[in-house]
Amino acid sequence: MIKHFLALSSFSQSDLLSLIHRAHSFSINIKHPDKIQQLLSSKIVANVFYEPSTRTRCSFEIAAKRLGAEVINFVPENSSVKKGETVYDTLKSLESLGVEGIILRHSDDHIIDEIKPYLKIPLINAGAGKHEHPSQGLLDILTLYQEFGKLEGLKVAVCGDIKHSRVAGSLMVAAKIFGIKLYLCGPEILLPDIESDHIQKANFDEILPEVDAVMMLRIQLERHETLELDSSSYHHQFGMNHKRQLKMKKEGIILHPGPFNRGIEISDEMVEHPQSRIFKQMSNGVFARMAILEWTMKEELK
Ligand code: CP
Numbered sequence: 214m215i216k217h218f219l220a221l222s223s224f225s226q227s228d229l230l231s232l233i234h235r236a237h238s239f240s241i242n243i244k245h246p247d248k249i250q251q252l253l254s255s256k257i258v259a260n261v262f263y264e265p266s267t268r269t270r271c272s273f274e275i276a277a278k279r280l281g282a283e284v285i286n287f288v289p290e291n292s293s294v295k296k297g298e299t300v301y302d303t304l305k306s307l308e309s310l311g312v313e314g315i316i317l318r319h320s321d322d323h324i325i326d327e328i329k330p331y332l333k334i335p336l337i338n339a340g341a342g343k344h345e346h347p348s349q350g351l352l353d354i355l356t357l358y359q360e361f362g363k364l365e366g367l368k369v370a371v372c373g374d375i376k377h378s379r380v381a382g383s384l385m386v387a388a389k390i391f392g393i394k395l396y397l398c399g400p401e402i403l404l405p406d407i408e409s410d411h412i413q414k415a416n417f418d419e420i421l422p423e424v425d426a427v428m429m430l431r432i433q434l435e436r437h438e439t440l441e442l443d444s445s446s447y448h449h450q451f452g453m454n455h456k457r458q459l460k461m462k463k464e465g466i467i468l469h470p471g472p473f474n475r476g477i478e479i480s481d482e483m484v485e486h487p488q489s490r491i492f493k494q495m496s497n498g499v500f501a502r503m504a505i506l507e508w509t510m511k512e513e514l515k
Contacts, residue, residue: 236504251281276502335509350383352501364391373430
């Protein structure tokens with residue numbers, strides 16, 4: 214059976230915990246290369262990114278290389294996409310050429326469902342549309358798990374453009390699976406109409422002293438047709454800064470999936486603040502993606 218990694222919603226709690234433990238063990242063993250088996254030696258995976266990316270694309274490439282795979286970085290702008298080739302034809306062509314796993318980023322919410330039935334190799338969602346970014350979700354819960362040693366009962370405030378954020382989409386799924394309480398904060402027009410036992414809207418300043426972590430999100434201007442943003446006023450109302458950090462618990466942590474807009478949703482000093490785990494998230498991106506690549510491709514290993 215082909216194992217695709219498309220959405221956290223298709224995983225059980227125990228399967229996700231296995232991936233977290235595997236990613237954590239990669240994070241410990243990374244300093245000892247002899248302890249990391251070249252599980253994907255001689256495999257070829259393709260990074261196929263129709264949208265820009267720094268962290269996800271590079272960390273998948275590094276993760277694949279750490280496991281011994283070779284990586285093709287397919288660039289749509291320099292390809293037959295410019296001659297009108299569809300996503301389906303592009304991926305089937307890569308499969309026919311011998312690529313053994315595809316890591317896909319695309320803006321279309323439905324692209325994964327349309328293509329999946331026709332692929333005979335694992336497909337990994339590297340952020341498609343605005344619903345889920347499951348590898349980011351995995352690295353985010355890995356970061357929380359490493360920090361607090363548990364997930365159930367944690368309280369996390371998410372602040373920003375939640376309506377258009379696939380990072381928030383995957384975090385909401387993970388929150389339900391693990392019993393994390395999420396507080397959605399930000400301008401009302403950027404909040405989704407979702408409330409449940411484990412998700413509720415909250416006033417950012419009021420909830421800060423209660424939470425274990427805050428996940429700051431950037432305004433996804435590329436997904437808005439019309440949005441007037443006054444950066445300074447937004448930062449004053451919803452930005453993470455020294456004044457707000459002082460309201461947090463001393464052991465509370467600051468997260469951001471990146472890329473961040475310094476001075477808008479987060480101040481310069483907060484990115485590198487001792488309570489920030491933003492760069493830890495980025496490092497964890499490699500380990501989470503090693504676990505994902507191993508999980509999706511291990512059935513192919515004899
Ligand atoms: N967090 C994230 O997905 O970053 P990139 O867009 O740089 O991959």
